[in-house]
Amino acid sequence: MAVDQLSAPLTKDQAYALVDAVMERDDLALTASAHENEETGEWFFEATCDSPPDVESFSELARLTLGGDVDFSVDAIDPEINWVARSLEGLAPVIAGGFYVYGSHETAPIPAGYTAMRIDAAQAFGTGHHETTTGCLEAIERTLKHRKPRNLLDVGTGTGVLAIALAKRLKTPVLATDIDPISVKTTAENAEQNGVGRLIIPLEATGLDHQTINRNKPYDLIVANILAGPLVQIAPGMGRVADHGAIVILSGILEHQAARVISAYSRQSMVLRQKIIKKDWATLILEKL
Incomplete structure (x- = not known):
């Protein structure tokens, strides 16, 4: 093409x-x-x-x-x-929220005490270097300090980095969805190379209107690192599939867009618990009442 x-x-x-x-x-x-x-x-x-x-x-x-x-x-x-891979190869490892994200080119030993994930540059978004991803990893770390969710959904999984982080920490299956078939394939490959292939369920899906997503609801932890506009559009679907008391982590949001996203999710009985700001990007931690 x-x-x-x-x-x-x-x-x-x-x-x-x-x-x-x-x-x-x-x-x-x-x-x-x-x-x-x-x-x-x-x-x-x-x-x-x-x-x-x-x-x-x-x-x-x-x-x-x-x-x-x-x-x-x-x-x-x-x-x-592959310009995506060329532009990202050689990037330094990322430490965020107790996670250590590195590429296969990295030769330094993995530091002790971190959950390590090998994510190479690919034709999908998410090597851990963007502020939206590090914000989500920190939000996951904060959430897991106080909760142990059992039914997990990653919307717009990209390379699968967030789903893999959850699977590694919780040893629990994660439904990882994306509209892009390349992302779905990449997620499956990354899950295998990180030793959680049996725990990650990659699924090609547009939004939340898919029988597999609905068959497995309600979810007590949902992560979605996409963009503000799509997040607002899928807010009603998120409200339908989130359990009462569920934590919903949202990112891909510029700081000036956060109020619009928070408003959309408040109409789904979700309240803001924490906001993580990294440069111009906001990560939101919401709870479904």
């Missing part, structure tokens, strides 16, 4: 706002991100799209979101290169 990268220099706030707007739709991009050039300090919006990208639709969305024109550039991506 031919893939292109569409990009534009913007301010930090503009780049994040446009990422959020693009990811609210399912017809424009495969992925979208905002990042800073460490040498120049300049911020960029980037989107990976099927070739050719719909530049006019991007421009229209930018005008609606940012109030002005944006000069996008388009570059072809070599289909023979």
Whole structure:
């Protein structure tokens, strides 16, 4: 499949706002991100799209979101290169919430006292390096200090890092769902290499409207590290599948979006117990009343 990268220099706030707007739709991009050039300090919006990208639709969305024109550039991506893996290889291990996340390139010994997970860069989101993932790992650590949930659901599992963290700590099966079949396959592979293949149940599913999800409800711990827009959309489904007293951990939320997500889940009788802030990202720990 031919893939292109569409990009534009913007301010930090503009780049994040446009990422959020693009990811609210399912017809424009495969992925979208905002990042800073460490040498120049300049911020960029980037989107990976099927070739050719719909530049006019991007421009229209930018005008609606940012109030002005944006000069996008388009570059072809070599289909023979896994750019996700190339960009992430060599990353240092991550320590978060008592978990140690590392890649197969890492040769240093695993420090004592941590739950180790080997997660290599792949064509799916979640190596543990992003603030949303470290926030979730810390939220899991805080939750497990006081509870021992038995029916676990990971929505938007990506590489399976959160599901694997739960399975390793609790020795309990985790239903790990994602809309992306590559993520489902990656999760299964990562679960096997981390010794919890029998505990992770990978499932391709859109949202929470799937017979397997509903057959196994109610869940007493749910984690979902996706984006603010989709989290708001699936809030009613979360309310249906969460047990009374369940803990629901949500991330993929920019700090300024947290109030909207909290409001959506309050309508499902969920109250905010804790908020973890890492840079511009918020992780929410909610409880279903």
